[in-house]
Amino acid sequence: MLASVGTRGSGAGGGRMTRRFLPLDGVRVIDLTTSYAGPIASMHLGDLGADVIKIERPGGGDDCRTWGPPFVDGVSAWFASANRNKRSLTLDVRADAGRAALDRLLATAQAMLVNVSPPKLARLRLTPDEVLAAHPRLVYCSLTGFGVDGPDSGLLGYDLIAQARSGLMSVTGELGGAPQRPSTALTDIVAAYVCALSIVAALRDVERTGRGVALDVSLLDVALNLMAPRIASYLAGEPEPRPSGATDSVLSIYRPFRAADRTIVIAIGNDAIWRRFCAAIERPDLGQDPRFGTNELRRNARSELTAVIEAVIAQRVAAEWLERFEGADVPSAAVQFLSEVVADPQVKARRSILVGDGGEQRLASIETPWRVIGGHRRADGPVPEAGQHGEQILREVGLSDDDLAALRACGAFADGRPPR
Template identity: 55%
Template sequence: MTRAGSPPPLDGLRVVDMSTSYAGPTASMYLADLGADVVKVERPRTGDDARSWCPPSADGASAWFASANRNKRSVAIDLRSADGIAVLHRLLADADVLIENLNPSKLAALGLAPDDVRARHPRLVYCAMSGLGLTGPDAALPGYDLVAQARSGLMSVTGAAGGSPQRVSTALSDIVTGMAAALAVTAAVVRQRATGQGDLVDVSLLDSDLALLAPRVAAYLAGEPEPAPSGGTDSVLAIYQPFPTADRDIVIAIGNDVIWRRFCVAVGLTALAEDDRLGDNAGRRAHRSELVATITDVLARRPAAEWLAVLAGAGVPTSLVQGLSEVTTDPQVLARGAILPVPGSDGALNGVRSPFRLASMPEPRNERFPELGEHTVEVLRQAGFEAAAVERLLASGAVAAPAATADRRVS
């Protein structure tokens, strides 16, 4: 039974997010999408690094920042000051989860290393996000998406056949690490709510990219040759790759022997369907080059739209290789409500809906990303600071807020 209109599943979960850039904010955004109250702790004056990732921007707001920071509140705290650290600990005392991706030496200097924080707040779920993980000889090295894609081997299998390795052209490591963190944090919270125990969640870009490569690693360790860029051709399945047609490229995904036979009949290659040498994937792999040449010759005779209709009618998985101008107007994408316009931006800024749908949440939570320090006064007052204390912290620079919100004093 659908419980539309009921509280979201993470309603009441209190998250303090000290992370910056993209992986950590993605993790906290997914938690916020599910109902968590996420307080984003930022540096006064500059804030999250991604606020300056421009262009593109709209009204001075970075499109990248907007895409990973919906449904949050922002407080600006100077963690270099003793008062700022005290404010943070006041917030952590009432929080369920802390997310951070700061340099380990900086954390230690601030007294915010995992062991220190967990000793002071034993119920807290501490999520440490990093480039290479909390352990190992290179744990202290900085990490970015590009570095993780290179070190994990992901780049070594990406690119045109015979060409140089290529980065997957999106913040893949960051986004997948954010998903992994949100999953692990949610699991830790389940136990926290049952037992009152906190946990340490250790998530890294390198580990996430290795997880993406799991089938390739498994195949290599099982005796397959070390893979190289293959231009979209799968190393195991045949045929599973892009093909040119008379006007543009499509992909064809033949995942089993039944689909192979359907495909051959649909495109007029019945003799191939009846060839015992090609009846299983091993046989098709052994003859991959000649099969690709034959199929390429046939598909080049008709435009993509005709082939898509033919193959869809035969139950063969296929698609155009779409550009973003097509993706963002794709009827299926639109029907799923996958593009989320940022409120107040008149369509100039957009995000992408989280990759899950819950029957109890028929409409996605979609609140505009916060301005830097927009909620400083509000959050501090909710944390128990008296109005005079908030005034003092603002005056000292330990915390900051935009003038408009700082002037709205709570008596």
Template identity: 55%
Template sequence: MSTVDQHAKVGQYTEVPSSDVSRRRGPLRNLRVVDLTTSYAGPTATMYLADLGADVIKVERPGTGDDARQWGPPFTGSASAWFGSANRNKRSVVLDLGSAAGQEALLKLIATADVLVENFNPAKLKSLGVDYPTLRARFPRLIYCAMSGFGLTGPDHARPGYDLAAQARSGLMSVTGQLGGPPQRVSTALSDVVTGMCAAIAVCAAVVEQQVTGNGDLVDVSLLDSDLALMAPRIAAYLAGEPEPAPSGGTDSVLAIYQPFKAADREIVVAIGNDKMWARFCQALGLEENIQNAELRSNAGRKLQRPVLIPAIADRIVTRPASEWVELLEQAGVPCSVVQTLSEVVSDPQVVERRSLMPDLKHDGLFTVRSPFRLDSIPDVPNEPYPELGQDTEDVLKELDLTVDEIGEIVSVSNGQTGSD
């Protein structure tokens, strides 16, 4: 299927824009979030909050804005596809935080907010007067979400962190890759996306407390902690005595059988979760003798017999096309799937039916992935296109009751600077 055909199929979705803040829907519709983050983890967190109805005001540096705006090609409109994928349903305000006027405007904006999300380095936060102790004293109701590479405490709390470094340091890369090969990064922004999810969950919990007691909270979320959470079962197994794992091509799960196999034309995966499923799997493959084998009746036994068992299964699966095995195994109630490419994923009937890919209503060629949750109270998914850099600056400043002269000064200063890191 061509790219044009894929986009045409995805484009059958009809999403409802939510450009008017007063018409926001969802459980967080009365929440204002000031977003000082850049790159990917922070913007992902605030996008999920915006999807749930929050008014997210994205504060960006003059000239360049969020780093991710330049993370291309490909570009869709004025920014990269990566940027577009994490910044729908937000408003963009440009402030020169190196100027007194910009800093004062930021503090006025924070005074109207319920939540602040940031990923600045500690020294810069303090120099701007937006570090947690300072803002806690001034705005005790504010929920302050600090996103970082390694957390707010510990010897490396001030070190910058990116997805790649977190995957490496958490041990995630050490178990990823082909059998006998070198460690590999999971080839997506895994740490960033998961950290964004964790931050959104924690902020929502803090909002509940805020609404009950009127008190704010400090939310400390890091890439390393999120990746450690992903590694929780492997860490637990290792500390319980399992040998230290290494890249295995996905063949070393605690479950047997739980891995990819090569069919006659392409790879499939098979996931055997219990002993009854194992029996049905053997029946489907025509390996009934394994059902009666006492050494294979339990998962523990099958793990011990992997060196003999896996080649026998592989020899059987490679004799038929993947589609035939998937049909047989689905009929037998055995979880399985073809290993799909992205060209197949975007036209997958389940993905299409669930409206999981949303066409950007302004930027041709951009599709974002719907948040991984569905709420009956939000039947029409908000899908406002990512904001142009600074497109909402004047509107937001007017909401802060600034005078025309004050707004003009802030805008002129911001427009006259290129910004700095």
């Protein structure tokens, strides 16, 4: 299962062989998830070479297809960011015929993802026990708001709910202000990586033991992990934190500052950086002052130091400060807007933004945050239309013309546009 394929490179070096990194080549993943976290998880499995079959409900498909604007030629930009490298099948798994077709698919698969609550899983006859009894070598991954057990396991969960319940919002926002949500689907995206990592690990375990594995990932648990240092500090005796205006709970100078023209951030991670920073802002006296010699001392004097640094940073434009800090090996950056992010030379050099079909820049997704040095992964497949590959997939698992006609007749299967 865990394999790679050699392909002839086309760049510098001419005919040299490069490694095509497809460790999940030959693995089939059945994706029953909707919205965002689950589809991102299966997308990354597809990036690794898996054959991802996205099961969508007839008559509408994944909820995320309607998330917009913006839409590009009728395709949601949000949906496109989470659904490359997949094939789509519209199938009503609530119907007996649809459920039987799903079982045919699961018999050919190595992993499945589902993101509905335990009570709904029971109604669909898709609980871990039921599925693994029929498919004992399957990796079954449940992604929910609150997990498969506990008093709130039946509640619906979204990124916003997890950020609120975990305390993440309680420490986010302007100093002294109201709690805020970081303006991205933070727990969804991290949960996707947790699912993908645990599925890959479980596939290895099935290879070794021959026994299937049931995985339980929740948005709340993911958000609690994101809050690990804040929770640990609180339980160790720190005061309960509140919105802190982008300051760090431990590091004293690790925050934004307003330069003459825009905002920059400065990260003082140790005492040596502190001394270099003080020299760069032409205040070596601060770096030599024993009252500020350690992070703990600087944190005790945070208000005093912050006021001094704010006054100094405000005197020059950001570009000048960033050049100085780079020369002094002090971590810093401008707070960029997205128009700057997409044009960032480092982002472009790494090809971190993947454009859509035909180079359509308005419909893009983001490259996985890892690279294979000296190799590459699969080419990026287009975002599927709802049900686009349905007949092709069902014929692959042995359904006949009569079977397909019966599924269509009872409404359990709807044809999509044939694959391009």
